[in-house]
Amino acid sequence: MGHVEGLRERKKQRTRRTIASEALRLFAERGYEETTIADIAEAADVSPRTFFSYFPSKEDVVFAEIDDRLAEVADRLAQRPPGEAPLETIRRSIVDIMEALVTEHGAYGAVQVQLILERPGLRACALQRMTATQQELEQHLRDLCPGISEIDAVAASGVAIGGMQSVIVHCRRHGYSPEAMRDALDRTLTLVENGLCSVAALSEAY
Known part of the structure; x- marks a missing residue:
């Protein structure tokens, strides 16, 4: 039963990624406003009803990758091995998703960013997500430390x-x-770690 559920979950994730990737491709080719949910569903070979089972709106599909990666970080932070220092848990959690962030959406990553920067509604959604993520990480840090x-x-x-x-x-x-993005993220992680090392509680094992 667990194997069947695992296959079903992987299939759902593939469908979700396909919808998001096709959406960004169409946004790049036709424009955001000009692309309809029906267009996205057709390109992803799913029905509009299936689209809505994965995403509440066209705006949400722009943030699919971001939402998925943040959920992965939260899951990893919640699964800290006994005795591991919180700072090590944070590093491991971030490193685990860095490769996916580097390769996700390929050429359409720039399209995603441009949409968010140019459209006030998407900027507002991005700010809400970032604020919620910081609050969630803050709670995880309190649980860890x-x-x-x-x-x-x-x-x-x-x-x-x-x-x-x-x-x-x-x-x-x-x-x-x-490759350049991987190097940039690795450098960023080093800088973040150096800053967090000043918080003694993060280096203590609980």
């Missing part, structure tokens, strides 16, 4: 999320190659 102060938790979550998000946007906006 019972001794962390309120300000340290808020600042650390802002440094981690803000640093990675800013560099991803920069790299995609300027068309970095996968």
Whole structure:
């Protein structure tokens, strides 16, 4: 039964990724406003009803990859091995998804970023997602580090999320190659770690 459920879940993830990828391709070729949900469904070889079972709206499909990767980070943070320092858990969680961020959507990563930067509605959605993610990470830090102060938790979550998000946007906006983007993210992770090392609670094993 578990094997069947695993196959079903992988199929759902493939369908979700296909819908998102085809949507970005159509946005690049036709424009955001000119592309309908029916167009996206046809390109992804699904029905409009199936589209809505994965995404509530056309806006949400733009953020599919971001939502998926943030959910993966949250899952990994919630599965900290006993005795592992929180800082190591954070590093492991981020490293695990860096490769996916580098290769996801290929040439259409720039399209995604451009849409978000140019359209006020999408910018507002992006801000809401970033704020919610920082608050979620802040709560994870408090769970991981019972001794962390309120300000340290808020600042650390802002440094981690803000640093990675800013560099991803920069790299995609300027068309970095996968190798250059990988190097940029690795450098960003080092800078984030150096900043978080000043928070003693993050280096203690619980």
